[in-house]
C-alpha cells in the first residue's frame with residue numbers, strides 16, 4: 001500500500017469528488033459516517049459521556065458529522081468547537097448548520113483558555129481538531145486544551161490523525177494529542193510508523209472512504225507499506241526438479257571468542273530459510289561450537305583462534321554475510337577489506353561489519369553494488385552521523401543509499417528498507433523480537449534469500465517481512481517474553497507457510 005503526502009491526499013479528495021459526481025460535503029458525510037459506525041459498533045449504545053472537540057476546518061467537519069449521528073442515536077454528547085479563528089471551511093459550516101438543525105443543540109465555542117471544559121477519566125474524547133491540514137505549530141490556549149486532553153486519562157479517539165501531528169514531518173512542539181486509537185482515512189500516514197511519532201497514534205485502523213481507485217493506482221509514491229499481500233507476490237516457489245545448487249551457496253563470516261552464538265544463529269536462520277549450502281568462516285575456537293550446533297553447515301576456520309584476521313582463499317560463494325559477532329579488531333578490519341575486494345556480487349553487512357565501515361569510511365567505496373546493510377539505530381548513527389529527527393534520518397539514509405548504491409535496512413518496530421529514494425515500511429513483528437540475536441537471525445534470512453537469487457531489494461523486503469511474521473507466529477504461542485532469536489531461526493519455515501494462509505496471526 002502506498003503512503004501519500006498531505007498534498008496527494010487532498011488531490012485524491014478533489015479527483016474523487018469530480019469523478020464520482022459528488023459534493024465535498026457528501027464525501028465528508030461518507031467519511032464521518034464510517035467513523036460513527038465504528039464507534040457505534042463498539043459502544044453499542046453505552047451511555048459513556050462523549051466529548052467531541054472539533055476544529056474549524058474539514059477535520060472539524062468530520063467531527064460534526066460524527067457528533068450528529070451520535071446524538072441521533074441517543075448518545076450523551078458534548079460538542080465543542082475549537083474556535084481559534086473565524087476562517088471556517090465551507091464544509092465545516094454546512095455541518096455546523098446541519099448539526100444545529102437536526103439536534104436542536106448548539107455546540108459550545110471555545111475561544112480562550114477559560115472555555116476549556118473539565119475532562120474526566122471516564123469520558124470518551126473524540127479529537128477532530130486538526131487532520132492533514134496542520135501546517136504550523138499549535139500555539140496559545142490550544143496547547144492547554146491538548147494538555148488537558150492528554151492529562152485527563154480519558155480514552156481518546158483521533159479522527160484521521162492525532163491533532164498536532166503532521167502526516168510527514170516532525171513537529172517541534174509537544175502540543176500533540178496522545179490518542180489511544182486513530183481512525184484514519186484511506187491511507188495511513190508516514191508519521192504512524194516513525195519512532196519519533198508512532199506513540200501518539202495508538203492503535204490505528206484505516207477506513208476505506210472509496211477514494212477514486214484509478215487515482216490511487218496511478219499516484220506516484222516512493223513510500224510503501226509491506227503487509228502479507230505485498231510480501232506474498234515476492235515469493236518464488238521451489239521447483240520440483242531442483243537440487244541444492246539451485247538454492248545458493250552462502251558464506252557467513254563472523255564470530256569471535258565469546259560471541260560465536262551470533263554466527264550460529266545467522267547460519268541456522270539461513271538454513272531454515274531454504275539455503276542450499278552454507279559455509280561459516282569463523283575464528284578457530286568456534287569450530288566445535290558450529291559443527292555441533294549446526295551439522296548441516298560446513299566450517300572454514302581462520303588461523304586466529306579468537307577473531308577473524310583473514311579470508312578464505314580459493315572459496316567461491318554466491319553471497320556473503322559479514323559481521324555478526326565479529327568485533328572490530330585491526331585484524332578483522334583487514335579481513336573485511338579482503339572480503340570487499342573479492343566479493344563482486346551483492347553481499348550483506350551487519351553488526352560489527354557496519355561498525356568497521358563507520359570507523360574506516362574508505363572501505364565504503366568497496367561495497368559491491370546493491371549490497372545490503374542492516375543497522376540498528378546505534379549502528380546507523382555511527383554510519384550516517386547524527387540526525388535531528390526521523391525525517392532527516394530517512395533523508396540521510398536515502399543519500400547514503402544513492403551514493404554507495406546500497407540498500408539499507410533500518411531495524412526497529414517498523415523496520416524500513418531504503419533503496420535509493422524508495423522506502424518500504426514493514427508491518428510484521430512484535431515487541432518480543434526486541435531480544436538478543438534477533439538481528440543476527442534477520443541477516444541469515446536475508447542472506448539466504450540473496451543466495452537464492454532474489455533481487456537484493458526483494459530479498460531485503462521479503463526477508464524483513466518473513467522474519468517479523470515468524471516472530472508473530474511464535475509470540476502467539478509463547479508470548480512476547482518467551483520469544484528468543486533461536487526460536488525465530490528454527491521456525492522460519494512456519495513463516496513461509498503462513499504467507500499463504502488466510503488467518504491473521506497474533
Ligand SMILES: NC(=O)C1=CN([C@@H]2O[C@H](COP(=O)(O)OP(=O)(O)OC[C@H]3O[C@@H](n4cnc5c(N)ncnc54)[C@H](O)[C@@H]3O)[C@@H](O)[C@H]2O)[C@H](O)CC1
Nearest residue numbers: 028031057058059060130131132133134135136137138160
Ligand atoms: N482525506 C480525505 O479523503 C478526506 C479528508 N477529510 C478531512 O479533512 C481533513 C483535512 O481538512 P483541512 O480543512 O484541509 O485541514 P484541517 O482540518 O486539518 O485544518 C484546518 C485548517 O487549520 C489551519 N491550521 C493549520 N495548522 C494550524 C495551526 N497550527 N494553528 C492554527 N490553524 C492551523 C489551516 O488553515 C487548515 O486548513 C482531513 O484530515 C480529514 O479529516 C474529509 O472530510 C473527508 C475526505
Ligand SMILES: [K+]
Nearest residue numbers: 127130161163
Ligand atoms: K484529529
